[in-house]
Amino acid sequence: MAKPRIKIPKKVAAGDVITIKTLVSHKMESGQRKDKEGKVIPRKIINKFSCEFNGASVFSCDIDPAVAANPYFEFKAKVEEAGTFKFTWVDDDGNVIEAEKEVALS
Amino acid sequence: MNLSRRTFLTASAGATAAAFLGSSQAFATLEDLNKALSEFTGGAEPGEGPLTLTTPEIAENGNSVPVSVLVESPMTEDDHVQSVMILAEGNPLPDVATFHFSAMSGEAKASTRMRLAKTQNVVAVAKMSNGDFYKVSNNVKVTIGGCGG
Numbered sequence: 344m345a346k347p348r349i350k351i352p353k354k355v356a357a358g359d360v361i362t363i364k365t366l367v368s369h370k371m372e373s374g375q376r377k378d379k380e381g382k383v384i385p386r387k388i389i390n391k392f393s394c395e396f397n398g399a400s401v402f403s404c405d406i407d408p409a410v411a412a413n414p415y416f417e418f419k420a421k422v423e424e425a426g427t428f429k430f431t432w433v434d435d436d437g438n439v440i441e442a443e444k445e446v447a448l449s
Numbered sequence: 450m451n452l453s454r455r456t457f458l459t460a461s462a463g464a465t466a467a468a469f470l471g472s473s474q475a476f477a478t479l480e481d482l483n484k485a486l487s488e489f490t491g492g493a494e495p496g497e498g499p500l501t502l503t504t505p506e507i508a509e510n511g512n513s514v515p516v517s518v519l520v521e522s523p524m525t526e527d528d529h530v531q532s533v534m535i536l537a538e539g540n541p542l543p544d545v546a547t548f549h550f551s552a553m554s555g556e557a558k559a560s561t562r563m564r565l566a567k568t569q570n571v572v573a574v575a576k577m578s579n580g581d582f583y584k585v586s587n588n589v590k591v592t593i594g595g596c597g598g
Contacts, residue, residue, distance in 0.1 A: 360555035373564070375541050401553045404561070407544035409537055411513040411562040418548070421524070421555025 345369065347442045349430060354449035355422045363394065366415045367432050367440060373408035389414055389440075391433040397426040422446060476566065477543040482536055485543050486574060489534050490582045495574055498583030500533075502573040508565060511591040517560035518548065520575045520583070530557035531576045539569030566594045 345368035352361050367389065374386025386408060393403035402418045420428070425448045432440040486495075499521035508514040520530045529552050535545040548559045557575075565571070572586040 396553060399553060400549075400551050402551070402559065403549045404559070405547040405549075407546060408542060409540050409545040409564045411564050415560075415562050417517075417560040419554050419556040419558050421553055 345440065347430065347432065347440060349442055349444055351428065351444050351446065353445075354447050357423055357448055358421070360419050360421050361446075362417065363420055363428070364415070364417045365392075365394075365430060366413060368413050369432075369434075371408070371410060371412045371414060375408065387435050389432045389434055391431075392416055393431050394418070394420070395429045395431075396420060396422070397424070401428075422448075424448070476539055476541055477537075479538070482538055482543045482572070485534075485536055486572075489532075489547075489574055489576070493580070493582050495582035495584035497585075498575065498577075498581065500573060500575045500583040500585050502535075502571065502585045502587050504571050504587045504589050506588075507590045507592065509592045511565040511567070511594045513562045514565050514589060514591075515560065516545070516563050516571065518558070518573050518575070520557040520577075522557050522577070524550070524552055524555055524557060526552045527578065529554075529578050531578055533557070533559070533573055533575045535563070536572040536574070537563065537565055537569060538572065540564070540566045545571075565589060565591045567591055 347365060347367040350364040355361055369389050372384055372387040376384045378384055388408055390406050394401045401420045428444045430442045501519045503517040518533045522530045530550045532547055532549045534547045536543045537545050545563045546561055550557045568590045570586045570588050575583045
């Protein structure tokens, strides 16, 4: 499985709203395209992305085939304490890509 | 009516072409869009509000069009933006993505990249924690469509 790329500050001041950017390599086959024989290529996309901080949900997204290949998300999070951000991507085939990032208070 | 061989051939070719286009270019209808919209709002009529949808005026490549939403809100437990749904009127399927925020988001702002099949309106609908809905729509001109058909 592809390794996701995540951009997040390592150190933040308590109460700061930070920007998190994530990208994961995925073809996001829409289920609309046809192969050379004219058969529809079956849909295979990442259908759910979520971000948790110390176990509490921060941001999540339900994804439809209209999201571009290599799905990219940029969102905000308010950090009050040091902890771990956990990122999860769920594929149509049931595979789950996970990543974690630590954030310390400065 | 005097139907000559030539007019008959042209007419039938036209009919075949129309049938073919009808089957392969299955774009979402306004009905599909409204259905997705009312499922999200539960039938409530969305009004105007502090919701901003940022899209390029002209997208050269429909395969990857940046889209960004921002809702002004204090983002507290009692008063925050629950979700924002993005819809594309002219795609084969109108749904693009639905963002879910929480009080821990700090700010209801999110961006992604989407596919657009052709020039069309992109719609964003925000659901607030107090049950209000806001809606905004932007037109995006697409030079090369992004559905690989």
